[in-house]
Amino acid sequence: MEESDEDEEDNEEFLERLMARTGRAVPRRELEEHYAVLEELGSGTYGRVVLTEPRGGGSPLVLKLLRKEQTGRRAFLREYCIARCLSGHAACLRALPVAFESDTHFAFGQELAPAGDLCALLTPGVREDGGCLGRGERREK
Numbered sequence: 001m002e003e004s005d006e007d008e009e010d011n012e013e014f015l016e017r018l019m020a021r022t023g024r025a026v027p028r029r030e031l032e033e034h035y036a037v038l039e040e041l042g043s044g045t046y047g048r049v050v051l052t053e054p055r056g057g058g059s060p061l062v063l064k065l066l067r068k069e070q071t072g073r074r075a076f077l078r079e080y081c082i083a084r085c086l087s088g089h090a091a092c093l094r095a096l097p098v099a100f101e102s103d104t105h106f107a108f109g110q111e112l113a114p115a116g117d118l119c120a121l122l123t124p125g126v127r128e129d130g131g132c133l134g135r136g137e138r139r140e141k
Contacts, residue, residue, distance in 0.1 A: 018084075019078060022081055026077075026100060028100065029100045029101075030103070031065070034056075035063065038053055039051045049062060049064050051112070062110050062111065065105045066079075067104065068101075068104055071106060080095065084097070093110050095109070095111075096111070
C-alpha cells in the first residue's frame with residue numbers, strides 16, 4: 001500500500017512540530033559537570049558515543065555526542081526526534097528522554113548496545129557455516 005502525499009506531508013509536519021517543541025526544551029549543560037565518562041564506546045566524523053554515569057547518582061547512561069562544528073542544531077533535533085519516534089520498534093535502539101547541548105556538543109541518551117553496532121557483528125562475504133559466499137550468492141534466511 002502506497003502512502004498518499006497527504007500522509008507524507010502529515011509526517012513531515014508532525015516531525016517539524018516535534019522538533020520545534022523539543023528544541024525549546026533542550027537545556028544547556030556541560031558534560032563534565034553532570035556526567036563522569038566511564039568509557040568511549042565509539043567515534044566517527046560527527047562525534048562519539050560514551051558510557052557515562054550521572055554525577056548526582058543513578059544508573060549508567062549512554063550518550064551520543066554530536067560535535068556542533070559538524071552538526072547543526074536542526075540536524076541534531078531531527079536525528080533525536082526521529083530516534084525517539086523509532087524507539088518503540090524492537091529492531092531499533094531506544095533513544096532516551098535525555099538531551100542537552102553544551103558549548104561544543106549536542107547530546108542525547110540512548111540504550112546500550114552491549115554487542116556493538118550491527119556493522120561490527122557482520123562479516124561480509126562469510127556464510128553462517130564459515131564458508132565464503134560466491135559471486136551473486138545470497139545468505140539464506
